Amino acid sequence: MYNTPSPMLPPLPYPALHASHSGVWIATAEGTRGLSRGEAIRIAADTPVLLLNAPLVGQRLGHPELNGLDLLELFAFLRPARFMVPTPKGLARACGLEPPTDDAQVAALLRDAAAALLALAEGDWPEREGAWHGLQSLGRLRWPWSAALGQRIAKPERAERWLFSKLPEWEEGAPRPAPRTITLDPTEVAERLARLTGASAERRQGQRDYAEAAAQAFAPRSVPDTPNLVLAEAGTGIGKTLGYLAPASLWAEKSGGPVWVSTFTKALQRQLGNEGERLFPDAAQRRARIVTRKGRENYVCLLNLEDALQGGFAGRAAILAQLVARWAAYTADGDMVGGDLPGWLPTLFRRNGSTALTDRRGECIYAGCPHYRKCFIERAARASADADIVIANHALVMVNAARGRENQTRPTRYVFDEGHHLFDAADAMFSVALTGQESIELRRWLTGPESGSRGRRRGLAARLSDVASYDDAGGRAIAEAVDAARALPSDGWLQRLNEGEPFGPIEALLAAVRGLVYARDANGSADAGYGLETELTEPDAALVEAAGVATAALDALLRPMVVLGRRLEAVLAEAPDWMDGPARARIEGAIASLGWRVDTVGAWLALIARIGGPADPEFVDWLAVDRVEGREFDIGLHRHWLDPAKPLAKTVLEPAHGVLVTSATLRAGGDWDVAEARSGSVHLLRPAQRFEAKSPFDYPNQAEVLIVTDVKRGDMPALANAYARLIAAAGGGTLGLFTAIRRLRAVHARIADRLARDGLPLLAQHVDPIDTGTLVDIFRDDPRASLIGTDALRDGVDVPGDSLRLVVMEGVPWPKPSVLHAARRLAGGGSAYDDRIVRARLAQAFGRLIRRADDRGAFVLLSAATPSRLLDAFPPGTRITRTTLDAAVERVRLSLGPRLRHEAGEAASASIGEA
Template sequence: MLRFPALHASHAGVWIADDEGVRGLSRGEAIRIAADTPVILLNAPLGGQRLGYADLSGLDLLELFAFLFPARFAVPTPAGLARALGIAPPADEAAVAPFLRDATLALLATLDGDWPEREGAWTAAQSLARARWPWAPLIAHRIAKPRTAERWLFARLPEWEEAAPRPAPRTVTIDEDAVLTRLHGLTGAGAETRPGQRSFATAAAQAFAPRAVRDAPNLVLAEAGTGIGKTLGYLAPASLWAERAGGAVWVSTFTKALQRQLGHEGARLIADPAERRRRIVTRKGRENYLCLLNLEDALQGGFAGRAAILAHLVARWAAYSADGDMVGGDLPGWLPQLFRRNGSTALTDRRGECVYAGCPHYRKCFIERAARASVEADLVIANHALVMVNAARGREAASRPTRYVFDEGHHLFEAADSMFGVALSGSETIELRRWVTGPEGTARGRRRGLAARLSDVASYDEAGGRAINDAVEAARALASDGWIGRIAEGQPFGAIERLLAAVRGLVYARATDGAEDAGYGLETELAEPDAALVEAAADAAHALDALLRPLVALGRRLEAVLADAPDWMDAPARARIEGAIASLGWRADTVAAWSALAQRIGGPADPDFVDWLAVDRVEGREWDIGVHRRWLDPMRPFAEAVLKPAHGVLVTSATLRAGGDWDMADARAGAPHLVRPPTRFEAPSPFDYAARARVLLVTDVKRGDLPGLANAYARLIAAAGGGTLGLFTAIRRLRFVHARIADRLAREGLPLLAQHVDPIDTGTLVDIFRDDPRASLIGTDALRDGVDVPGRSLRLVVMEGVPWPKPGVLHAARRLAEGGREHDDRIVRARLAQAFGRLIRRADDAGAFVLLSSACPSRLLTAFPPGTPIDKVTLDDAVEMARGLAKGPGIGQEATERA
């Protein structure tokens, strides 16, 4: 028997279960009990939010699950935990509390025997006991001490091996019959023949033909509607080319959800798991992976309190992880969220401070292993940002791919816009200062500056040592800790802070009436700057040049040291210096871009760029200030860095044109910057949208009426019986609606999940939503673009209004350059098409898309698939239609016809 009670709090109420039974509690009584007595919980941060008691803590079952079953995923709900443990789920909310006690006994029973993740558990339990983990007293004595020392974490991790450079891909031609044969093998002998998929596969194969002209890749733009099966459609020619040419194809996505899906599709290509891991590799930016040196520091006292417990649970996971990916990999997304202000980001390499071969764990590093595995792979599953970073910064030049597939290609413009932009801001400059100088004053931690990372070089090479010292001294002109407060008080320190203070002053001076009090970020175009800004910019440019010179000089000295090859330089030292050269190179490029931006202030405008000043704020609180520069057309540098060096590129999406014409799709893929025109392909969705979907434009919800908006969402969700995805264009409105309707829906047995409200990562919110047909989920852009929820769990999509682009300096410049109203329309059509695309994911799906706006221009309705019924209705009629969705498959056609 357990001596601890179990507590469950939701929008529907609060219950506690102990040896005397189950009873309901007031929130105040529950808080008192939880503060005085250890209680069993499921997701303490979420329960604390429901109670209004942020400090709620206790025996969290998710932490125990993570300890017992590292690298295994369970949906973090009572039903999800029950499924993972093979026990009966609770029948209703009141039954959750006693269920938590049953689940506890089931989890603890695992400790009495052997289980797949048994190794390392005893050692971890002892460490967690010293860290005062609440579960430690219940588990430490139940795990038998192993007779021999456990191989734990660093002893378990395999070492990667160096390999000879891979030869360049052979020149091969893959014919149509071979592509279709491969496609047939991927889909399976019993699968129905899909003409659209076959046509798409043969069109995609043109991207793998031999290149005929330098800087003119075989570019294929393919719009393949939902249901075509484009993933297998392009994997067929890609895998065939990789095998025959002996080269790697990089498949790039925008969302982590599609990355995971591609990883699962790999089983169709290669059945054997070991062979699949060798030939299909997932790559992400290094900030996604666990840094073993940071973890070691955390385990040895670098973390304290709850953060130390997280470090030990992450160590348990790392010993069993497939790839060490902490963001979207096999680390459950809910685990870091259980530790408020946990510093989990400190376990990854987010500051670029890697010492490469100087690290004692270099040979076991997850990042290095993934980089080397990708060289020998057939397929590398990456993301748009990583592809662009590698290309722009010349990373891994020796193994640069010649063939790319850009899935979710409608996001290429957005990714390039971010990648090739420049921001001279406080947050950016303070990170560079920390990278150069290391800890300052009383600061502690493992962060190390240039002098510490390159101490052996400084002692060997006098000129290199001087360059390091000069860089450290020059970096003191950058923003430092406390910079926002000093600027707000009118006491900036250093040239960069003085520039940021001048930027802030001008932005506030030019803010429109009411904007300053609205709490949102403020910006103004960089035009007609005042004398204070021009003078501050000149001083900042001088300071940046003073930093750039020693960084460039140090890079040259490091190259000279490599050429000299002194006696102390073994292979690890060489690799470390090569890594330092690469890091210095892109940081020097960043400083050079900042300097050019500062020098531009007060000078003539450059028509290729858009420059503006901004004060970034959240709910009125300033968090960054800076000068920003973006390419007017970011596909121009994208074409130079990525497209022209490639031999073949496929850009595909279900909404590549977004209801517009091919010229716009060409522009958003970079095609106009190539000498050879692209090949275009279009395959409409095979789904019967006329019979399976409806678009309803609700005419009687007034814009700006927040109570009316909340009422509309509540009525629609209740009528549909859940299964609703609600999309908002503003977080403030989302939070208002959630606060008004969550309790109301919970009393009807309809859980409401909310991005930006619930303390749960977006991926896990989608997992919970997918798992419960009565749940609904509301959120913003990330849900509009990256949600794949087929079946009954998603039968209604509700959008708060027409998703017009946010007005701003950058938007205004592009609007002027790209056709005025048509530029706005293209953005809106793309957003509507993506939102509608969440609704029908397979042939037997059915549902409705509701737009709560009476002012949607008819020209925007081409965003929806041809044949989709579109009706203007009242809210009452839309609710009646939604009620039909709750009854089962179908779309409430009779109700819609009555409307």
């Protein structure tokens, strides 16, 4: 099928540039030499250079717009949908080369890796189909690798099957019957667990007891609108994943119904996908029986991608679209966020357009899309309808329960892993925000593109006029809704508010909100650059007056939207001759999407009605100006449930027949009453069943907690020095947790270079231009590396072994003061409510440390003022010592340093300690 390119092409003549915190090197055919940052920038500006992760190299050189031939882009083109850790070591492994032993060898490796990848392009590799076609488009976009690849990739003898012709179509199936009513035999559950763990695995009684308790969630329901709810706290190491998969898979097999396993983090979703190999070793069977589901915004939209490929994107974003198209032809599921699209790929493109390639705007036209039969989202939805195990997330489960289109295939059994996050997920799901950002998105959804905008965005009339205008009522409703939407904020609204010239009733309302928030700033936060908020009580006259006008505008918008929804429902009921299956699916999708917006506008009206009116004790309402480093990015009114577990119970739990809520820290630092309140159990007719399994790890001998007493709060040099000395003493392998991004960045700036000179790389969330998932992959891959970050790293990070042997927290993780927190604190017991939150956060952070029986580690808390009452957050028997920094460093060096002393050397701690 393919012609053969010219053999024995010479290697690329370009130099390779590598920059790290320890220095800068360039490699040419003559050899490798070090150079200054300024010289490196001059060379890169004048000569094409080979790079690995150009944004990261540019950041380290102080030249963010650095360009060159990025080997990550070349790998993404040649090896789409393949995993690679984006480091020199990961690149060497992917190319079959010897990894470098220090930074000075990396530049030479880049030249060898480029030669190896280009040699691959000269052959017939598995992902060759479509490469020549894609390269032609990339050549027109002047992609730096086009010339080198063009010499090596031959034109196919016949036309290639490319993206849209290559993707398979999904097929409709008969509706799945309701699950059969069965009762699980405890003996069969134990046998299934034994099969999953393997005959040679050690028998763990705690895991067997856990599986037996979890099976109670799969018993037949006996009370209407009340599930069999099991709350199960299983300490780290119990093996709860296989513990609940055993009864879940057995029930799905015997009943013929699906079990939805919901997580909070994408990391656990990936882990569950890997565990599926134990259930179904055959890959084809596994794909059919286990399906991962995420929200629509996670999947590539083929219509958006087609638009980008046909000129909707320009510049570097157009190159990204071409590389995503290469990936889309080989992806397993089309998941762009946490799937098999490399997490590092979008970050290579500053101001990238990756989010525009997904359906984040709710503009899907369903069966009206030319790619509907190949849509990844629709394929996943249909696959999950016939699957045994559906791996989802808390947000998707709640969205589907509240406004999903899949009511006929709604599951009856749920497993909520990471159940301690259910309360927070419900809080986000059932909240209301009337802000500039939210309202401008609604305007765009209704009216379509603003003048001069690019892309495929279409308004309500363009999407629905052909079906809604079945009679005059539908057409009039669309026209009235579009006209009323012009009262919503439009482009440039923030600037107009800053200039005191709002346009329209909603912008006027937001201007009144802004004025009142700044007027009530009592702590000087306006000058500090932080976000501002104030309670929605005692509004001034300007806000009350603006609320009245805004109410009339939103009511004028809501009425035609409701009429249009009813008209679409009538079209479905009348079933005219032209309505085939795809047309019905399109209208059903439009009804669901429109219903979501109707509910949103209705909630906005209820929130505005609170201005000048009585407070509703069920809700917490406030006004806010959101800012980042002093720059305003949103303004609005907010409403949250005081207890979001109430709508969680009503919407998700009551319709289910059985629910298992499980976590290693389910009780959130309190007792079972806390777990029942935060899971929604207290709002059900029947009490939940409780189960607890202690961790089997020997914490007294595997871990210790050191509370450092002589690092003064607010002393940034002392904080940075503490982190540097502790990381050096452990020889890397440190997870550093911060409660503020500013302090994280300040510490990183002070210590990264010094640690790098001792061979201890420091990765940083919110600093390195790399996504969080990839940062964790790099951290896991290198036992000498350390990673610092914020809340996202405190939970859901699974790094067993030497790569994580020390956890350092900058201080006690007290909750951030806010209007919402103050209301819940008052309702939840005052300081005891704060203590529960802190205990849960400490327990979650400590849980990152010991992940398997042979792990060893230390947990360091840099806070002299740590109250003793909070220390029961750590496992019983764990040694807890209050000590000075010097003693803590020495303790870490003696207990952890020897494990890697042959690599780290004893000089690192001393050299940084002197600094």
